[in-house]
Amino acid sequence: MASFEKARLAPAPARAARARSAGGPYRKVREASVALSAHLSAEDQGAQSMPDASPVKWHLAHTTWFFETFLLVPHLPGYRIFDPAFAYLFNSYYEALGPRQPRPQRGLLTRPSLAQVLAYRAHVDEAMGRLLAAAPEAIAELVELGLAHEEQHQELILMDVLHLFAQSPLKPAYAPAPALPVGRDPGPAAEIAFDGGLVEIGHAGEGFAFDNEGPRHKVYLEPYRLADRLVTNGEWLAFIADGGYRRPELWLSEGWARVQAEGWEAPLYWERGERGWLAMTLQGRRAIAPHAPVTHVSFYEADAYATWAGARLPTEAEWEHAAQDLPTSGNMREQLQYGPAAARSTPGLRQMFGDVWEWTRSAYSPYPGFHPAAGAVGEYNGKFMIGQMVLRGGCCATPAGHVRASYRNFFYPHQRWMFSGVRLAWDGPPRPADGAADPGFARDVAEGLSRPQKTLPAKYFYDAEGSRLFEAITELPEYYPTRTELALMQAKAGEMASVIPDGATLVEFGSGASTKTRLLLDAAPQLATYAPIDISSSALEAAAAAIGRDYPGLKVAPLAEDFTKALALPPEAGHPRIGFFPGSTIGNFTPAEVERFLSGARRLLGEDAAFLVGIDLVKDEATLVAAYDDAQGVTAAFNLNLLTRINRELEGDFDLSGFQHRAVWNAAESRMEMHLVSVRDQVARAAGRSFRFAAGETIHTENSYKFTLEGFARLAAAAGWKLERRWESAAPSFAVVLLSA
Numbered sequence: 075m076a077s078f079e080k081a082r083l084a085p086a087p088a089r090a091a092r093a094r095s096a097g098g099p100y101r102k103v104r105e106a107s108v109a110l111s112a113h114l115s116a117e118d119q120g121a122q123s124m125p126d127a128s129p130v131k132w133h134l135a136h137t138t139w140f141f142e143t144f145l146l147v148p149h150l151p152g153y154r155i156f157d158p159a160f161a162y163l164f165n166s167y168y169e170a171l172g173p174r175q176p177r178p179q180r181g182l183l184t185r186p187s188l189a190q191v192l193a194y195r196a197h198v199d200e201a202m203g204r205l206l207a208a209a210p211e212a213i214a215e216l217v218e219l220g221l222a223h224e225e226q227h228q229e230l231i232l233m234d235v236l237h238l239f240a241q242s243p244l245k246p247a248y249a250p251a252p253a254l255p256v257g258r259d260p261g262p263a264a265e266i267a268f269d270g271g272l273v274e275i276g277h278a279g280e281g282f283a284f285d286n287e288g289p290r291h292k293v294y295l296e297p298y299r300l301a302d303r304l305v306t307n308g309e310w311l312a313f314i315a316d317g318g319y320r321r322p323e324l325w326l327s328e329g330w331a332r333v334q335a336e337g338w339e340a341p342l343y344w345e346r347g348e349r350g351w352l353a354m355t356l357q358g359r360r361a362i363a364p365h366a367p368v369t370h371v372s373f374y375e376a377d378a379y380a381t382w383a384g385a386r387l388p389t390e391a392e393w394e395h396a397a398q399d400l401p402t403s404g405n406m407r408e409q410l411q412y413g414p415a416a417a418r419s420t421p422g423l424r425q426m427f428g429d430v431w432e433w434t435r436s437a438y439s440p441y442p443g444f445h446p447a448a449g450a451v452g453e454y455n456g457k458f459m460i461g462q463m464v465l466r467g468g469c470c471a472t473p474a475g476h477v478r479a480s481y482r483n484f485f486y487p488h489q490r491w492m493f494s495g496v497r498l499a500w501d502g503p504p505r506p507a508d509g510a511a512d513p514g515f516a517r518d519v520a521e522g523l524s525r526p527q528k529t530l531p532a533k534y535f536y537d538a539e540g541s542r543l544f545e546a547i548t549e550l551p552e553y554y555p556t557r558t559e560l561a562l563m564q565a566k567a568g569e570m571a572s573v574i575p576d577g578a579t580l581v582e583f584g585s586g587a588s589t590k591t592r593l594l595l596d597a598a599p600q601l602a603t604y605a606p607i608d609i610s611s612s613a614l615e616a617a618a619a620a621i622g623r624d625y626p627g628l629k630v631a632p633l634a635e636d637f638t639k640a641l642a643l644p645p646e647a648g649h650p651r652i653g654f655f656p657g658s659t660i661g662n663f664t665p666a667e668v669e670r671f672l673s674g675a676r677r678l679l680g681e682d683a684a685f686l687v688g689i690d691l692v693k694d695e696a697t698l699v700a701a702y703d704d705a706q707g708v709t710a711a712f713n714l715n716l717l718t719r720i721n722r723e724l725e726g727d728f729d730l731s732g733f734q735h736r737a738v739w740n741a742a743e744s745r746m747e748m749h750l751v752s753v754r755d756q757v758a759r760a761a762g763r764s765f766r767f768a769a770g771e772t773i774h775t776e777n778s779y780k781f782t783l784e785g786f787a788r789l790a791a792a793a794g795w796k797l798e799r800r801w802e803s804a805a806p807s808f809a810v811v812l813l814s815a
Contacts, residue, residue: 097206103221103228104199106473107134108192110231114248116188122181123241126491127234132164132180135191137224138198139164143171145220146198149213150205156197157186170449218282225473232356232412232471237491240343240354247358249412259365260417260424261639262514263301265500268396270295275394276441277480286459287480289443293391297502300388300396303417303424304432305379305496308364309521310371311351313379314340316524323764324381329374332488342370342490356412365416367495369430373463373487376433376496384516384724384762388499390436390464390482397426397467397479404428406474414470414495428472430495431465431483438462438484462486469493516724516761523765523773530716532662532776537719543712550708552700555658558808559688563593563656566801566810570686571598573799573812579603579647581679583637583655590656594686595625603629605647607637638671640678653678653685656810661690661745661779665789668779672793676815685795685813692780695739697806702737702746702778710735713748713775726760736772744785748776783809 111119111130119130128136139160146153163183165174175183186194205213232248239246276290277283319339322330332338343354344362351362371379380386388396404427405415414429426432439459446457462484468477471493485492515534522529536544548556563570571594574580580601582591595601604621608614618632631646643651653675663671675685702709713735720726733750740747752767759765787797795813802809 103224107228119188123238125178127237128180130231131188131191133227133231136164137227138195141220142198145216146201156194225476229471233492236356245359248356251357260303263303265299266302267299270297273395275391286482291442298392299500301498304367306365307362307368310368312521312524313382318382324378367414367430369414369493369495370490372490373433385498385500387433387435390434393466394479400426402427405470406472408474427468430493431469432467432497434464436464438464520761520763528773530775540715546708550704552704554806555690558803562803563590567593567597574598574652575650576600577602579605579651581605581651581653583607605631605643607633609636651679651683656688658688658690668789669793676794683815688810689781691807692782693806698739698746699737720760724761728758732756744780746778749774
């Protein structure tokens with residue numbers, strides 16, 4: 075992990091002052107190491123689980139040996155070495171200081187005992203107290219170095235204990251917790267674009283840094299994009315389900331050899347349980363948290379996942395350039411989570427510091443102008459600049475304040491026991507606003523087509539051609555929902571308006587063309603404010619401007635947001651509030667999603683609110699199937715256009731003649747389903763991925779749930795609403811219902 079610092083001497087008075095003030099930080103760091111091991115048994119602290127790991131007892135002694143060897147012996151007159159044998163036992167890899175216990179055999183050191191190691195620490199700490207009080211100016215840099223070195227070993231203690239406990243059939247917990255935070259779904263990862271150009275990276279300023287962080291130098295970067303968050307366990311599960319560990323074309327040659335030789339089928343510490351994947355954590359064996367970042371993956375796995383996702387890993391220069399102005403805060407050791415946490419819903423880059431170390435595609439090598447420090451201290455760094463890869467950002471086991479944007483960690487590409495994860499990157503500038511793929515399109519396609527039942531999100535139907543085809547669908551004789559609801563609104567708008575109080579705000583979820591909205595606005599002049607919510611800023615601005623022009627006495631307060639995730643309305647949207655959700659769009663949600671949406675809408679609208687919702691009702695199968703499989707084939711063209719969009723925006727090669735539209739009434743789920751059926755065995759490519767289809771295999775593209783009034787009332791009640799009134803059309807039946815809070 076990281077490197078020792080090359081001496082960068084500050085002026086003598088400054089060094090002396092820093093030395094005098096080091097007593098407090100020294101005690102804090104040293105006490106933290108003992109605190110990490112305090113609830114481990116002597117047996118826990120003496121065991122070594124693999125050659126890359128070390129016993130906790132050895133970490134405690136080695137960090138103490140550092141202060142004794144590099145500070146006390148040369149700088150404290152009359153210092154008495156605690157035990158000369160410790161120079162052999164606890165030297166790590168300093169050739170200039172003589173031979174040492176082989177690293178793979180550190181677990182054989184049953185002597186000295188843990189008690190003797192703690193006595194060794196006390197002996198050195200007492201002497202360091204005297205040395206720091208004397209404050210010779212020459213030691214300030216070395217003290218900082220020693221403390222940073224010990225903080226590295228504190229992280230190693232947690233890494234090594236986790237690996238040790240994972241070997242035990244008892245699967246003990248280092249830090250037992252009755253329940254871990256599940257974390258909310260962070261939503262699809264967004265892409266944050268950077269212009270690149272000639273930038274500077276490397277440590278700057280007078281604060282402490284390891285010598286491998288410098289010299290600061292210029293690097294030219296092409297435009298690039300970074301994912302705004304880390305890859306999650308749930309996304310990694312899709313990689314596994316798509317045969318990610320069985321497909322050699324995704325892997326670097328050495329990585330594929332490692333997969334085969336060691337039988338990798340998931341990240342380190344994952345195992346299959348009766349009800350799904352489990353993972354060994356510092357809190358013991360736990361179910362996989364789908365929204366938390368994946369961790370304990372090697373560089374080979376990270377690179378294979380990025381290839382599978384149609385992306386790549388960032389370079390370390392890209393990562394540092396993106397992170398250099400961000401606060402170095404996050405989920406680190408002091409949060410006591412002892413594991414990575416789901417990303418919070420905040421704008422911009424998330425999780426850049428803490429949670430997991432992030433693999434880069436950069437080999438660990440010296441910066442231009444780098445020279446290792448003179449003497450034994452310099453051995454830690456330069457001689458390891460071969461065969462390893464750089465990671466950035468810190469992790470949940472890293473002490474707060476330890477990392478910087480310039481901090482370079484490094485491991486061999488096959489290693490997995492550290493808290494290592496993945497952030498995706500892409501080449502190129504921001505995608506243009508018009509005519510280009512949605513930032514999440516490639517990932518949603520890759521994930522959906524990797525599932526056992528292949529799926530594609532219905533929201534991607536609506537490119538320009540898809541929107542045109544849908545408008546044509548609404549005019550078809552078989553497609554009843556639009557004309558039936560419109561006729562119902564025309565007949566009953568006055569009754570619906572009668573429930574709206576004076577001065578109320580009408581909040582429309584997904585404003586669209588606002589045709590039905592105008593019927594309600596015409597019938598309810600008592601409305602004071604109209605607050606449309608739509609994810610499309612351009613469509614929202616056009617609709618809001620048109621309403622404002624045609625209803626000059628109405629205040630318009632638009633909100634550009636995904637209406638399923640909106641947390642607050644504009645300040646102009648006063649109370650009471652009436653929600654409006656026409657068009658049977660609620661039928662595109664699963665029952666669980668309906669309940670979540672209605673709960674969110676109730677929070678958004680507030681107390682004493684009401685909600686007008688359009689719902690398509692259950693009816694005979696023939697009418698339903700005809701509405702989604704018309705005689706003219708317009709709905710089939712609408713469905714197949716999704717593949718056309720994939721071909722155009724994601725460099726796909728889907729043969730549209732190889733797929734057929736199918737509409738199915740699923741009575742058990744009370745929903746119409748649309749599928750694209752593969753008519754033969756075939757392989758199609760998109761977003762840099764290959765997808766296999768067997769003859770008869772389907773892509774599930776849309777659900778449209780149909781409701782009974784009683785069933786919808788139960789869903790509404792579970793979300794805190796009461797169904798007060800209903801307006802129902804004649805066959806084919808459709809309803810608008812009034813919910814009250």
